[in-house]
Amino acid sequence: MAKRVDPAARRDMILKAAVRMFARQGFAATRVEDIAEEAGVAKGSVYLHFDGRDALLTAAFEEYRSHARAVVHQARTGPGDGLERLARLVRSVLDMVVAEPELARILIDLWAAGRQGAASGVDVPALYREYRTAIAELLAAAEAEGVCRAGVGAGHAAVVVGAVEGLLVQWIVDPTLPVAELTGPLLDVCVEGLRREGAE
Template sequence: MTDQSVIIGGSVTPKRVDRSARREEILAAAVRVFARKGFAATRIDDVAREADIGKGSVYLYFDSRDALLSAAFEAFAARSRTVLQRAREGTGPPLERLGSLVRSVLAALAEDPELAHILLDLWSSGRAQSQLPLDMPSVYSEYRTVIAELLREAEAEGTVRQGVGQHHATVIVGAVEGCLLQWLLEPRLPITELAEPILEVCVEGLRRRKEA
């Protein structure tokens, strides 16, 4: 909390401002504007107008558009790490944890469609990878690694056929990303309902067939 001065009845009265809440309000406003106008076309003035505050107030919390962009994706990145950790350290059967992972990823994207639109905007604008708010190669690599680990666990317990691994994990990640891209271009698609078809096509086909 911090004090700001307001004039009431001719006298100066301190006003308490919740800095954490104000920061989140500014971030939410920035995400809405970035998604609506595109990052390149957005100015700090636009964010201030969306948040219904002065431009100077934005700079009290963020010194640039890039700082706003990075902060907007921090919570999303943290949520992704939690989803991966849960899949990796869970106690259920590996294929069940893989199913939960795919469902959680699609649900998270459905909850934050504006962030997904911002990433698509940045990619399509040709923004260099080093300038993106997320290290996407590392994100993809981590997802592939965890999924490959789950598939190898399933192979070890005899649930899937032998030879599954990194390449199969790459295909599963590609299926999720492909559905995401289609959903961004055609929002009427039920993104969260696509988890089961992805699992049926990409995972169920890997199950070890019972001998006749």
């Protein structure tokens, strides 16, 4: 008797194979046949779960975005002052990306190829806007609490996102960069650098 495979497990297996292939070869160079081979299934099995490459890319992006939204929600609603919650957000984003480097590579591939809106449901600029908005809120809270320098705002939030993104781009281009060890320096610049003098 043939072994029955749970459809949800099969879909997840195919999606993980797609993420590996997109990260390894780039989205443009990856065919559905490549994904099927990586997943160890027939090409038709891929189409049972996804309409094609764009649907796989959208699903991968939505999985990443779901994790990112959970991290942002935790920072917005968690304990501590605004700077403490910002520090937690920065740490969590780095931890999330280091744990799933293939998804980070796909995002960079999309960014570099200028495909931000080309595939249905893949809106990388919206993801950046969500991060910037959350960080600006945390900085506003920190200023109101008296722990952050006066005058911080949306521009500072964009710089924090840029610092995190820049670090991740360096790591993807040069995997020898010990990105997991750079959380401290990143927090020194992006969080402690905004602390009001004398505030602890």
